[in-house]
Amino acid sequence: MVTGGAGFIGSHVVETALQAGWDVAVLDDLSSGSESNVPPAARLYKVDVRDAAGVLKAMTEFRPTVISHQAAQASVSVSVRDPMLDASVNIIGGLNVLNAARDCGVERVVFASTGGAIYGEVPDGEQATETSVPRPYSPYATSKLAFETYLQTYQQQYGLAYSILRYANVYGPRQNPHGEAGVVAIFATRLVQGQEITINARQETGDDGCIRDYVFVTDVARANLMAAQGKTPAVLNIGTGVPVTTRVLAEQLAEALRVTPQLRFAPPRAGDLERSVIDPTSYEAAIGRLTTLESGLAQTAEWATTAGS
Numbered sequence: 001m002v003t004g005g006a007g008f009i010g011s012h013v014v015e016t017a018l019q020a021g022w023d024v025a026v027l028d029d030l031s032s033g034s035e036s037n038v039p040p041a042a043r044l045y046k047v048d049v050r051d052a053a054g055v056l057k058a059m060t061e062f063r064p065t066v067i068s069h070q071a072a073q074a075s076v077s078v079s080v081r082d083p084m085l086d087a088s089v090n091i092i093g094g095l096n097v098l099n100a101a102r103d104c105g106v107e108r109v110v111f112a113s114t115g116g117a118i119y120g121e122v123p124d125g126e127q128a129t130e131t132s133v134p135r136p137y138s139p140y141a142t143s144k145l146a147f148e149t150y151l152q153t154y155q156q157q158y159g160l161a162y163s164i165l166r167y168a169n170v171y172g173p174r175q176n177p178h179g180e181a182g183v184v185a186i187f188a189t190r191l192v193q194g195q196e197i198t199i200n201a202r203q204e205t206g207d208d209g210c211i212r213d214y215v216f217v218t219d220v221a222r223a224n225l226m227a228a229q230g231k232t233p234a235v236l237n238i239g240t241g242v243p244v245t246t247r248v249l250a251e252q253l254a255e256a257l258r259v260t261p262q263l264r265f266a267p268p269r270a271g272d273l274e275r276s277v278i279d280p281t282s283y284e285a286a287i288g289r290l291t292t293l294e295s296g297l298a299q300t301a302e303w304a305t306t307a308g309s
C-alpha cells in the first residue's frame with residue numbers, strides 16, 4: 001500500500017511495484033495528488049491520513065504486507081507558515097498509518113524522509129552521509145526527523161520493521177509545477193511556454209543560485225521497492241552527490257527542451273538552504289547506478305513537451 005500514491009513520487013512507486021507483479025493499493029486524499037496518476041490496476045482508497053478510522057478501515061480491507069509511506073505535507077515553506085498543519089499530517093497522520101500497520105500485521109514500513117532538508121547546510125566540498133548529525137532547519141525537516149524516531153520506537157515496542165529513505169531533490173515526469181517547490185517542474189513548464197525563469201540567489205542577486213542534489217524519480221521508486229523487501233540499510237540517502245546550481249540546472253534543462261532560457265535574477269528566498277548535497281555511496285552499494293542529470297532531464301523534457309504541463 002502506497003500512501004500518497006496519487007502524487008508525484010508515490011505514483012512512480014506504484015508503477016514500479018505493479019511492473020514487478022505486486023498487488024498495489026493507494027491511500028491518498030488527493031489534496032495535491034491526482035486520481036489520473038493512479039494506474040487502473042491499483043486500488044484507490046480516498047482517505048486523509050489524519051482520519052485514523054479511515055486509515056484502519058482501508059488497511060483492514062486491503063491487508064498490505066508492506067507500506068510505502070509517501071503521503072505528507074511536503075512543502076518546506078508551508079511548514080514554516082503553518083507548523084501545526086505540517087505536524088498534523090506528517091506526525092499525527094503518520095502515526096495513524098503506523099498504528100493501523102501494527103494492528104493489521106504489516107511487516108515493514110518504508111518512509112519517505114528528506115535528505116534535502118534534514119541535514120541543514122552542507123558546507124562547500126562536503127556531502128552529508130547517513131551518519132551526519134541531523135540539523136533540521138524547518139518544521140518540515142523536524143516533523144520528518146520526529147517520524148524517523150517514531151519508526152525506531154515502533155520497531156522496539158511493537159516489532160514493526162522500517163526502512164528510512166532520505167530523498168534529495170527529486171525530479172521527473174508527473175511532478176506538479178504549481179507549488180513553490182519542484183524547481184525542475186516549474187522551470188520546465190515556464191520554458192515550454194516561453195516564459196522567463198527566476199534564479200533566486202544563493203547569497204547575492206546575480207549569483208548562480210543555491211546548490212542542490214537532483215535525483216531522478218525512477219531511482220527513488222527503485223529504492224522504495226528494494227527497501228520494501230528489506231534490502232536496504234535502515235537509513236539510506238537517495239541522492240547523487242552531484243552539486244548543481246540553479247543556473248546550471250536551468251541551462252541544462254533548457255538545452256534538453258531545445259529552448260533559449262530567459263533568466264531573471266532575484267535575491268535569496270527566505271528560508272532556503274544555501275547548499276544541500278548528500279552522499280550516494282550506500283545507494284550505489286545497495287541498489288546500483290544512479291541516473292545522470294543529463295539523462296533524467298532528457299526524460300523529463302520529453303514528458304513536459306508531450307504528456308505534461
Ligand SMILES: NC(=O)c1ccc[n+]([C@@H]2O[C@H](COP(=O)([O-])OP(=O)(O)OC[C@H]3O[C@@H](n4cnc5c(N)ncnc54)[C@H](O)[C@@H]3O)[C@@H](O)[C@H]2O)c1
Pocket residue numbers: 003004005006007008009010027028029030031032033034047048049050069070071072073074089093112113114115116166167168169170171176
Ligand atoms: N519531491 C521531493 O523532492 C521530495 C524530497 C524529499 C522528500 N519528499 C517526500 O516524498 C513524499 C512524496 O512527495 P511528492 O514530491 O511526491 O509530493 P506530492 O505532493 O506529489 O505527493 C504527496 C501525496 O500525498 C497526498 N497527501 C497529502 N496529504 C495527505 C493526507 N493528509 N492524507 C492522505 N494523502 C495525503 C497528496 O494528495 C499527494 O498525492 C513526501 O513524503 C515528501 O515529503 C519529497
